[in-house]
Amino acid sequence: MLKLYGYYRSSAAYRVRIALELKSLNWESVPVNLQFGEQKKESFSQHNPQGLVPMLESSGQFFAQSLAIIEYLEELHPEPPLLPSGTAQRARVRGMAHQIAMEMHPLNNLRVLKYLENELGLNEEKKTSWYQHWIAEGFRSLEKTLKIYGSEGQFCFGESLSLVDVCLIPQVYNGLRFNCDFSGYPLIKSIWDHCMTLDAFRHASPEAQPDAPEE
Template identity: 50%
Template sequence: MAEQLRLYSYWRSSAAYRVRIGLNLKGLAYDTVPVHLLREGGEQHTPAFREANPQGLVPVLQHGDRLMRQSVAILEYLDETWPQPPLLPSSARDRQRVRALSQLVACDIHPLNNLRVLRFFDRSWHVPQPERDNWVLHWIEEGFTALEAMLADHPSTGRFCEGDLPTLADCCLVPQVYNARRFGVDLAKYPTIVRIEQACLALPAFDAARPERQPDAPEEVAA
């Protein structure tokens, strides 16, 4: 019998959203362990969760007795452990492109508008809300401008970021588009990104991973 998978997750965490997509694409069953990032200062800061992840971040994937951190590293672990269907292409050149697109989102866009950054601006520097909103919009738009250029009219771009099958790059792209909508980004400037996002969301694996479909989503959002 396969060892049980548990995903420590928060319904609106885009990093956890990436891993949910990957698990669904692989057809892997898993239990969700909700970690509320806002309740009572954030459950990710409790001693119990810090034992699971000293960084105090979600997601954490538990596979048997092993705890795994960092969403992109988790996705690559899933791909190496359950190779079908693949999240990375077969050629080194195409894998490099997928990793570059993924890291543009996971390393260059997402960290700058993450909850802990915005909380630091608020609580430590007392940055007013409009300035915080402008910060988020600036970095998403700068990243999306580059991402759109890397995707539009590229010979490797197909129905998805790389060809006609979803990859690691799509796992990263869709949650970031969700965040962009949350913060009011004008997505009309990024038609290729939106086209790929819609193609992804038409697949059951992506649809089931949506934040509003998670067991810990608030009732008013799930409705």
């Protein structure tokens, strides 16, 4: 049984949950409460010294970093594939996924926002402005990239779901939480609408997790 150490609202953990659901794998959720700092506790950080979720436990081994975890799952369980078969296509899919996971997300994750607030003294308004600025910058270029690569508004790349969609949906979820305006990104909005009709995305959503607070 695979164990995913995560937090319901972590977008990096959300990526892995989507991949697990798409591949119909049996997995168990191990909640790590980021608000209580459980990611810094020895029981967690002995396996992942970065103190970040997600972490996957598989056959007694621990794996960190969502994209590395997803590629691990992809190699062990290739169906349905999250990466296209052609080398150039794979590079494009990875490129877009990295745009979200390595350029946008790190600027806006919990520890960065806490540092802005606690160490640099930014108030709520300035913190939100920081957040919205980097989201807008990221989505603006992603929207153009989607157009160049010919997305038709169901999935990011080609006719089937890929690693990019797995990264995009949690990032849009986060943006919506911070009241970002998506009206300028029709393709991204349309991909969000389509993916949210699919069971794997709904089952992986923050609200569907056992550690999500009751409405």
